[in-house]
Amino acid sequence: MTTSVGCTIDKPGSTRVNKxxxxxxxxxxxxxxxxxxxxxxxxxxxxxxxxxxxGIDYDFCKGCGICSNECPVNAIEMEIDN
Amino acid sequence: MDFPKxxxxxxxxxxxxxxxxxxxxxxxxxxxxxxxxxxxxxxxLEVMTTPxxxxxxxxxxxxxxFENAGAVASGVxxxxxxxxxxxxxxxxxxxDGGSVDIGLQSISGAMERGHNLTYICYDNExxxxxxxxxxxxxxxxxxxxxxxxxxxSYGEDKPKKNMPMIMAAHGIPYIATASISYPEDFMQxxxxxxxxxxxxYIHINQPCTTGWGFExxxxxxxxxLGVETGFWPLYEIENGEFRVTYRPTERKPVVEYLKSQxxxxxxxxxxxxxxxxxxxxxxxxxxx
Amino acid sequence: MTKKVMTATAxxxxxxxLAKPDVIPVYPITPMTKxxxxxxxxxxxxxxxxxxxxxxxxxxxxxxxxxxxxxxxRTYTATSSQGLMYMHEVLFxxxxxxxxxxxxxxxxxxxxxxxxxxxxxxSITQRDAGWMQxxxxxxxxxxxxxxxxFKVAENENVLLPAMVCIDGFIITHTNEIVDVPEQEDVxxxxxxxxxKYSYLDPEKPVTxxxxxxxxxxxxxxxxxxxxxxxxxKVIEDAFKEFKDIxxxxxxxxxxxxxxxxxIIFIGLGSVCSTVKVLVDEMREKGEKVGMLRVVSYRPFPSxxxxxxxxxASKLAVIEKDISFGMGxxxxxxxxxxxxxxxxxxxxxxLGGRDITPSTIYEVLERTKNPSKIxxxxxxxxxx
Ligand SMILES: Cc1ncc(C[n+]2csc(CCOP(=O)(O)OP(=O)(O)O)c2C)c(N)n1
Ligand code: SF4
Ligand code: SF4
Ligand code: SF4
Ligand SMILES: [Mg+2]
Numbered sequence: 001m002t003t004s005v006g007c008t009i010d011k012p013g014s015t016r017v018n019k020x021x022x023x024x025x026x027x028x029x030x031x032x033x034x035x036x037x038x039x040x041x042x043x044x045x046x047x048x049x050x051x052x053x054x055g056i057d058y059d060f061c062k063g064c065g066i067c068s069n070e071c072p073v074n075a076i077e078m079e080i081d082n
Numbered sequence: 083m084d085f086p087k088x089x090x091x092x093x094x095x096x097x098x099x100x101x102x103x104x105x106x107x108x109x110x111x112x113x114x115x116x117x118x119x120x121x122x123x124x125x126x127l128e129v130m131t132t133p134x135x136x137x138x139x140x141x142x143x144x145x146x147x148f149e150n151a152g153a154v155a156s157g158v159x160x161x162x163x164x165x166x167x168x169x170x171x172x173x174x175x176x177x178d179g180g181s182v183d184i185g186l187q188s189i190s191g192a193m194e195r196g197h198n199l200t201y202i203c204y205d206n207e208x209x210x211x212x213x214x215x216x217x218x219x220x221x222x223x224x225x226x227x228x229x230x231x232x233x234x235s236y237g238e239d240k241p242k243k244n245m246p247m248i249m250a251a252h253g254i255p256y257i258a259t260a261s262i263s264y265p266e267d268f269m270q271x272x273x274x275x276x277x278x279x280x281x282x283y284i285h286i287n288q289p290c291t292t293g294w295g296f297e298x299x300x301x302x303x304x305x306x307l308g309v310e311t312g313f314w315p316l317y318e319i320e321n322g323e324f325r326v327t328y329r330p331t332e333r334k335p336v337v338e339y340l341k342s343q344x345x346x347x348x349x350x351x352x353x354x355x356x357x358x359x360x361x362x363x364x365x366x367x368x369x370x
Numbered sequence: 371m372t373k374k375v376m377t378a379t380a381x382x383x384x385x386x387x388l389a390k391p392d393v394i395p396v397y398p399i400t401p402m403t404k405x406x407x408x409x410x411x412x413x414x415x416x417x418x419x420x421x422x423x424x425x426x427x428x429x430x431x432x433x434x435x436x437x438x439x440x441x442x443x444r445t446y447t448a449t450s451s452q453g454l455m456y457m458h459e460v461l462f463x464x465x466x467x468x469x470x471x472x473x474x475x476x477x478x479x480x481x482x483x484x485x486x487x488x489x490x491x492x493s494i495t496q497r498d499a500g501w502m503q504x505x506x507x508x509x510x511x512x513x514x515x516x517x518x519x520f521k522v523a524e525n526e527n528v529l530l531p532a533m534v535c536i537d538g539f540i541i542t543h544t545n546e547i548v549d550v551p552e553q554e555d556v557x558x559x560x561x562x563x564x565x566k567y568s569y570l571d572p573e574k575p576v577t578x579x580x581x582x583x584x585x586x587x588x589x590x591x592x593x594x595x596x597x598x599x600x601x602x603k604v605i606e607d608a609f610k611e612f613k614d615i616x617x618x619x620x621x622x623x624x625x626x627x628x629x630x631x632x633i634i635f636i637g638l639g640s641v642c643s644t645v646k647v648l649v650d651e652m653r654e655k656g657e658k659v660g661m662l663r664v665v666s667y668r669p670f671p672s673x674x675x676x677x678x679x680x681x682a683s684k685l686a687v688i689e690k691d692i693s694f695g696m697g698x699x700x701x702x703x704x705x706x707x708x709x710x711x712x713x714x715x716x717x718x719x720l721g722g723r724d725i726t727p728s729t730i731y732e733v734l735e736r737t738k739n740p741s742k743i744x745x746x747x748x749x750x751x752x753x
Contacts, residue, residue: 003586005593009576015137046104079298137577140575145581153437154433163423170572191427
C-alpha cells in the first residue's frame with residue numbers, strides 16, 4: 001500500500017464510493033401528489049439525498065426519517081426496506 | 083427561501099443516520115459556496131468526513147488537531163492574504179469540546195488578532211466522538227458518561243459555559259447563535275459572517291441522536307423545541323448591537339424539551355423546575 | 371557580502387529576512403525572543419514583506435505555521451525550551467502533513483526546575499517528530515543552515531520541516547563577525563517556494579490532515595522515513611550549491627584530527643568549539659585525540675560518522691541531554707550506528723553548568739580509564 005504525500009486526498013467528494021444506503025432499515029417513499037413543495041425534506045436531509053425536484057437518492061439515504069418527520073403534509077412514508 | 087443549489091459536503095460520510103453535524107456543514111457551505119477553505123478541529127465532524135483515501139469535502143479542507151482550529155485558520159487566512167486571495171471565505175468548524183474547552187485559547191487568540199474568518203462551533207453539548215463525555219457546554223442536569231446520573235447525582239452539576247458572550251467580550255464585529263432547525267436564519271447568519279471584514283463567530287445548536295438519546299428522525303424537531311422553549315435563544319450581535327433574530331410566539335414549557343431526550347430522563351420535578359427558572363431568567367435577560 | 375558584528379539571533383533574523391517567508395507566526399521566549407523582535411523590526415521598517423502573526427502561544431505558532439504551509443507558502447517560526455515542548459503535539463503533525471516549515475530553536479533546559487540556561491534537552495526530546503535537526507556552532511553557521519534548511523525542506527523529495535538549533539545564551543547572545551549574504555545571491559540559491567503537491571486552493575479542492583486506519587497509517591509514517599533518508603543527498607547537494615554561491619563550506623559532520631586519533635570526542639553544537647581548541651593542547655601532551663561534531667542530527671549521518679571514526683578505538687560522547695538511566699540520545703544513536711568501538715557517554719553542562727577545559731580533561735581521563743559507561747560530569751555522582 002502506498003499513501004499520497006502527507007495523506008492528502010485530491011478527490012473531492014470521494015466518500016461517494018461508500019454507498020450508505022446499505023445502512024437503512026426504513027426507506028422514505030415520497031408521494032409527489034401530496035407534496036406541497038415546502039422544501040423541508042430537501043433542506044433538512046443530512047446526506048443531501050433529496051434533490052430540489054424531490055427525488056430521493058437511495059444510494060446514500062441512511063433512512064434516518066428526518067424528511068418524513070418534517071413533512072407538513074405527511075407526503076413521505078417510512079417503509080421497511082428489504 | 084431560495085436555497086443555493088450547490089452542495090459541498092458529499093454523501094457517503096460516516097456520520098450517524100440523522101447527524102446534525104453533517105447538516106450544519108451542508109447548510110453553511112451551501113451559503114458560503116465554492117470559494118471557501120474549511121478548517122476543522124478533531125471530533126465527530128472530522129472523523130466522519132475524511133476516512134483516507136476518501137473525503138466528503140468538495141472545498142479545500144484541513145485538519146491538524148483537536149485544540150487548534152482557531153490557530154490553523156489564522157495561518158490559512160494569512161497565507162491566502164499573502165497570495166492575494168483575500169476574497170476566499172475561511173471557515174473553521176469546531177465541536178463544543180474543541181471550541182469551548184480545549185480550543186478556547188486558540189479561538190480567543192484568533193478573534194483578538196482580528197483575522198478575517200468565520201468560526202462555527204457546532205454544539206452537541208458533549209464530547210461525542212470519544213463517547214459522550216461532558217464538556218463545558220454540557221447543560222446542567224444532562225447525564226453524560228463522565229457526569230452520569232446516579233442514586234446521588236442528577237448528572238452535570240455546572241451550568242453551560244456562555245461561549246457566545248465570551249466571544250462578544252472580544253469585541254469582534256459579528257457573533258450569532260443559531261439552530262439547525264432554522265436553516266434560513268442560520269444561513270443568513272453565515273452570509274453576514276462571511277461578508278464581515280474581520281472575525282465572526284457562530285454558535286449553532288446541533289442535536290445529536292446518539293449522544294442525547296432520541297430517534298434520528300427527531301433531530302430537527304428537538305432542535306426546534308430547544309428554540310421554542312427558550313432553552314436555546316437565537317440572536318446576533320452585529321458591531322456591538324444585540325438583536326434577537328427569532329422570538330417564539332409563546333414559549334413552551336422546558337419540560338417538553340427535556341422529556342424528549344434520554345440524557346434528561348432522570349430529572350425529577352425539582353430539577354426541571356430549576357431548569358425552567360434558569361431558562362426564564364435567560365429569556366428575560368435577552369428579551370425573549 | 372557585508373561583514374558585520376552581530377549576535378546569532380541577529381544572524382538568524384537576517385537569514386529569515388533574506389529567505390522572505392510569506393508567513394511568520396511567532397511567540398517570544400528567552401533566549402530566542404530577539405528573533406521575534408528583529409523580524410518585527412524588519413516588518414515595521416518595510417525591510418520584509420511578510421504576514422507576521424503575533425500568536426498567543428507556541429502551540430498556536432506551530433498550528434498557524436502548518437495552516438500557512440499547507441496553503442502553499444514559505445513559513446518560518448522560532449522558539450526555545452518550554453515553547454518547543456508546548457509545540458510537541460503539532461510538531462508531529464507538521465512532519466506527518468509534510469509541511470516544509472523552518473524553525474529556529476535556541477537550546478535551553480526544560481523545567482522543572484525552571485532554568486533558562488543552555489542545554490539541548492528541548493530539541494533532543496523532539497528527535498522522533500520527523501523533523502530534520504541541525505545544530506550550529508555559531509551565528510554564521512546558524513544563518514547558513516537556516517537558508518539551507520528552506521531549500522532542503524521544500525525539496526519535493528523531502529518535504530519535511532527543519533529545525534536549526536543553537537545553544538541558548540552561549541551562541542544566541544554572543545557577538546561575532548557574520549557575513550550577511552546579498553539578496554540577489556540568496557534569491558539564486560533559494561528561489562520562491564512553489565509547492566509541488568496540492569495545497570489549499572478553492573480552484574482544486576484537496577483534503578489535508580485526514581483520518582487513517584491501520585490499513586494506511588504505517589505507510590504514511592514510512593513515507594516520512596523515506597523522506598528523511600532521501601534528505602541526506604539533498605542536504606549534501608544544497609551544501610555544494612551553497613559553497614558555489616557563497617563560498618562557505620558545510621557538511622553533515624565536522625571532523626578535526628580524527629584520522630589518526632585513538633579517542634574521538636563527539637558532540638553537538640558550541641561545546642565542540644571548546645573541544646577543538648583542547649584537542650590541539652592535548653595532542654601537545656601526547657594524547658592522540660580528535661573531535662567530531664554532528665551538524666545534522668536528523669538525518670543522522672551514519673555513514674560519514676563510521677568513516678570518520680574508523681581508526682579510533684574509543685568514542686567519548688559529550689552531550690547536554692539525558693534519557694534518565696539510559697544515557698544521552700547521541701550516545702544511544704552512536705551505539706546503534708558504530709560497531710567495534712568502546713563508546714562512553716558523558717552528560718555535561720545541563721542547565722548551563724560551566725564546561726571548562728578541566729571538564730573535558732576529566733572526560734579524557736574517564737575515557738582512558740573507564741569505570742562506567744554513563745557518566746555525569748560536573749556533579750558529585752551518587753555511586
Ligand atoms: C489533545 C487531545 N486530547 C484529547 C483528544 C481526544 N478527543 C478527540 S475528539 C474529542 C472530543 C470532541 O468533542 P467535541 O469537540 O465536542 O466534538 P464532537 O465529537 O462532539 O463533534 C476528544 C476528547 C484529542 N484528540 N486530542
Ligand atoms: S430518510 Fe434521512 S437520509 Fe433518507 S432521505 Fe430522508 S432525511 Fe435523507
Ligand atoms: S417535506 Fe413534504 S411537502 Fe415539503 S417538499 Fe418534502 S415531500 Fe413535499
Ligand atoms: S455521535 Fe452525534 S455528532 Fe457524532 S456523528 Fe453521531 S449524530 Fe453526529
Ligand atoms: Mg461535541
